[in-house]
Amino acid sequence: MKTDFKHSTTLRVRYGETDQMGYSYYGNYAQYFEVGRVEALRELGMSYKSLEDRGIMLPVAHMEVNYKAPALYDDALQITTHISELKGARLFFHYEIHVNEKLISTASTTLVFVAKETMRPISPPEDFIKLFDNYLKRAND
């Protein structure tokens, strides 16, 4: 099932995140996307914390990032997260980061629903699937 669900959140680049080029280190973006993702899920109605409390984990299986322009110290990052698709145990996200309306990064990640006990992929919980119903992408999109 494909969805239109998008959510935006803002985050400031911390001093400790800069490197000696004066850029936010490229490795930090994974955290930025994680914050975007968690806030998007919270907005959708699902707390990632409560998911783990129920014995379900969502590790990242794949990540792709394009770095178009640097993020600098104290920049306010506008992170837009699009939960694009749920397919079996896999959940697909797309991200855009803007600073002052300028697009500085695009990215995508694939996460997998995994049972904590067996470490094996599982179907997402029913209540999670239901949350998507309002955001289903129409066939003619």
Add this chain to the structure above:
Amino acid sequence: MKTDFKHSTTLRVRYGETDQMGYSYYGNYAQYFEVGRVEALRELGMSYKSLEDRGIMLPVAHMEVNYKAPALYDDALQITTHISELKGARLFFHYEIHVNEKLISTASTTLVFVAKETMRPISPPEDFIKLFDNYLKRAND
């Protein structure tokens, strides 16, 4: 120019790198690849530090990571870095991480030679290009 140059280095997963799943957080891998890359360049004969001292930077423009199995606390990561191609201002790397002979991650990054002053792409320095000569990939590979 395509090259065969490969280098391996070993790194232990630090406690501070684990997350509450007990995995090394997916965002840490960017640092692992950076260490692999820097050590590969050092082995090739180039110090990244001296490159920056000459006003040349190598920011990451693109990264793609596959997470196949988790890395756990105290695991000895064997990081193999393949400097695969130099094409204009762009330098391509491929990575594999093994733990006890098991492949847990593959990845690739594209870096760009940039002049510190202008922040614009530039040709790599001559001495850097020469270092590749011994590792050129044969046409019939």
Add this chain to the structure above:
Amino acid sequence: MKTDFKHSTTLRVRYGETDQMGYSYYGNYAQYFEVGRVEALRELGMSYKSLEDRGIMLPVAHMEVNYKAPALYDDALQITTHISELKGARLFFHYEIHVNEKLISTASTTLVFVAKETMRPISPPEDFIKLFDNYLKRAND
């Protein structure tokens, strides 16, 4: 000069900040205090970014942290920063972190005004000193 200046800011513990104990890793607190400090200075009227733009740096010379109770994933940290004293080139901060009204950490740091060019301690800029005037601690405090 001693001051009463205090400022509070809130920050959520990121997933990537947890370790396999399920705690926010003890090394992250330095970033939390940095965020508290930067926001406190911003509230006071000084941007740390603009300070660096004028060639002045504020490295940390000393840090002491008490960890009283763990911070967990998704906890909302209330960070209270007290800019306690300016003494020559040194600036003293005290911090408290609360989660749901419970005190989980206290800390202090000493920062030093340093000229970027010479890397030597310098007097803080006049405009910075003036910002403190409204918050001077009375003798009988």
Add this chain to the structure above:
Amino acid sequence: MKTDFKHSTTLRVRYGETDQMGYSYYGNYAQYFEVGRVEALRELGMSYKSLEDRGIMLPVAHMEVNYKAPALYDDALQITTHISELKGARLFFHYEIHVNEKLISTASTTLVFVAKETMRPISPPEDFIKLFDNYLKRAND
């Protein structure tokens, strides 16, 4: 019981650890001390990993750090860890970091043996105590 046990390990400053001052960010030192501590315990004969496997955790209760001179990118940090004292559930460590023979940081941490299940302080395991016997500090030291 006070001990003389000291151990040294070497670590390179990673690019991602630098900040825009060109220093290793002050928050990274907690990781450096952790690496020093884990390697010191391993040398003593105890794996921190196996300790956790037995349901025992060692969270940090207190840390104090003096930053005397910056650590720069690619610097080889020589971290000397002194396990100075075991007192009830508390274990005391002292650290020195040298770069090219120059002392750049001193620090101390207090860790507490905690049962994973109850999250309460406990006595250290017998085999751990025995490891210290060879390193007991003489009264006239």
